[in-house]
Amino acid sequence: MSVSRRLEGRVAVITGGAQGSGLGIATRLAEEGATVVLADIKQTEAEGAAARLMASGLSAVALPVDIGQHESVKALAAEVDRRFGRCEILVNNAAIGMETHIETMRVEDYQHVIRINQDGAILMTMCFVPLLRKAGPGRRVLNVASIQGLRGWPNQVAYAAAKGAIVNFTRAAACDLAEHGIAVNAIAPGFVDTPMSIQPDGSHEYDSDWFRDIYVKYGRIPMRRFGKPADMAGPAFFLCSDDAQYVTGQIISVDGGASATF
8 A cells, every 4th residue: 555645744633542443543644644643541552552653653642531531631632732733633433332232221331332432522522623723724523433323233222322423423513613624524334353343252243153144144244354444544544635625524334335235
């Protein structure tokens, strides 16, 4: 893959940037010239990821944040402002997974998922709009939704509700921020090989009979494989690049065709 370094001089903040899709997206943005801020509650992992990027000649820094806590998000925005004075790209990627059935779901579990997966992206955007408005060309907010926010899914009431909210938050925020030249879009991943793919018993979703039968053998994922963090990086870069300067309020499914078979 050749890179153009078309994001040279831009500052990109990626939540959940220590691992998985967040790190995949951050790596691509850094390869394209951006200074990436890996914002994560897992500070040790974020610092290690930033060190690896810097060892490859890329520009990266790790900063702590708990996106479910308003004060923590405000502190992150203040630190980014202090260090860089602006932010051109905000990627709201951080999320948690949890099985929740409507009949057995605990209220506190539901509220925890909503606080991180829904409220976290909204709080981040609210706190970073002033930094985006101070930035130069290429101002973008990229939300990471999910095909579970577009389709029903068993045992995923809280997660699907939160990701569905992110879908319409993306559209509504795009309307609010267009006047400032800030585009707001989202990608909606399908099954992606990240730490969230590990099931409660320690096994991987890809190795389960239900996944291999339905999504691989019978082609409910036409490409017949899990996605990889790098698969998220290309569409993310497009939406953060100047090629997408007239694209806003859009949700792009990145799922190997899974949503086409529903």
